[in-house]
Amino acid sequence: MRKILLFLLTILPFTACNQAAKKTPSEEKTINVPSFSPDSAYAFVKKQVDFGPRVPNTSAHVACSNYLSTELKRFGAQVIEQKADLIAFDGTVLKSVNIIGSYNPEAETRILLFAHWDSRPWADHDPIPENRKKPVMAANDGASGVGVLLEMARQFGQNKPTVGVDIIFFDAEDYGAPESFKGENTEDSWCLGTQYWAKNPHIPGYTARYGILLDMVGAPQATFYREQASDYYAQNVVSKVWTQAQSLGFGNYFINQKGGAITDDHIYVNKILGIPSIDIIQYDPNSVSGFGAYWHTINDTMDNIDKNTLNAVGTTLMHVVYNEK
Ligand code: AHN
Numbered sequence: 001m002r003k004i005l006l007f008l009l010t011i012l013p014f015t016a017c018n019q020a021a022k023k024t025p026s027e028e029k030t031i032n033v034p035s036f037s038p039d040s041a042y043a044f045v046k047k048q049v050d051f052g053p054r055v056p057n058t059s060a061h062v063a064c065s066n067y068l069s070t071e072l073k074r075f076g077a078q079v080i081e082q083k084a085d086l087i088a089f090d091g092t093v094l095k096s097v098n099i100i101g102s103y104n105p106e107a108e109t110r111i112l113l114f115a116h117w118d119s120r121p122w123a124d125h126d127p128i129p130e131n132r133k134k135p136v137m138a139a140n141d142g143a144s145g146v147g148v149l150l151e152m153a154r155q156f157g158q159n160k161p162t163v164g165v166d167i168i169f170f171d172a173e174d175y176g177a178p179e180s181f182k183g184e185n186t187e188d189s190w191c192l193g194t195q196y197w198a199k200n201p202h203i204p205g206y207t208a209r210y211g212i213l214l215d216m217v218g219a220p221q222a223t224f225y226r227e228q229a230s231d232y233y234a235q236n237v238v239s240k241v242w243t244q245a246q247s248l249g250f251g252n253y254f255i256n257q258k259g260g261a262i263t264d265d266h267i268y269v270n271k272i273l274g275i276p277s278i279d280i281i282q283y284d285p286n287s288v289s290g291f292g293a294y295w296h297t298i299n300d301t302m303d304n305i306d307k308n309t310l311n312a313v314g315t316t317l318m319h320v321v322y323n324e325k
């Protein structure tokens with residue numbers, strides 16, 4: 001009798017609820033989400049920064065691109081290097097490489113995860129004028145998103161997710177016209193690698209269930225607000241990610257409020273390929289730029305990278321990916 005009572009007490013709360021509530025607890029139990037290592041992600045960020053600024057047409061850029069594709073291969077991805085000569089706002093020809101790593105390449109249901117891997121050639125937001133022509137080390141603005149995705153790739157290699165996953169490291173995101181440039185139509189001078197890939201996807205007719213962009217995901221106490229274009233194109237994806245983060249205890253990073261409207265790689269994936277895509281990007285409503293104070297300065301170094309932030313983003317995305325069927 002006591003056993004039956006106990007049993008009734010345990011199932012009663014669920015039977016009172018609707019179908020969705022009844023389904024979730026039993027499902028969650030069976031899904032084994034591998035744990036994300038923040039130490040490993042941090043090491044992947046540092047490794048990139050150790051090459052020096054990864055500015056297109058430099059040897060550090062070539063060395064880092066080789067490193068990134070070697071790592072993806074080591075973690076069991078099928079890798080494609082998409083090379084292109086892209087024309088910058090000032091006419092410079094950028095020898096660029098988008099690095100694509102695929103898991104379960106035959107799977108029809110796919111999730112796209114992306115970040116840019118290049119470094120900005122000019123620290124044009126540096127408070128000290130002499131620094132504004134120097135390149136950015138891009139620990140956070142570039143390497144952090146790639147570091148989180150490399151750690152996820154390492155996990156995918158050991159324990160394949162159910163769905164297909166494509167990780168893309170986009171080049172030439174941060175070669176946008178500097179503050180000092182007087183020309184017009186500079187909006188599309190950013191995100192050149194993504195614009196190229198969206199018009200020439202590595203597989204003709206490529207599509208995915210949704211896409212997630214990681215941009216500046218490593219600063220201490222970073223806050224990620226619901227970016228406006230993400231909510232416009234892919235509101236359910238934003239909600240899925242922010243809800244997952246909250247339920248894992250990362251609600252102090254993922255703020256469920258409206259943030260900025262940002263021209264970033266996800267815009268072109270939405271507009272050109274129609275893949276609903278979101279941007280997880282640090283947003284600080286109290287700063288002048290909207291981003292962290294280090295943004296596009298020579299201070300975007302490892303001093304601004306915090307393992308706890310990498311962990312909040314990486315752990316959340318691991319749960320999102322492994323819960324897809
Ligand atoms: C602009 O500054 C136009 N968009 C922000 C995209 C960006 C630059 N993300 C990192 N660096």
Ligand code: ZN
Pocket residue numbers: 120141174296
């Ligand atoms: Zn940038």
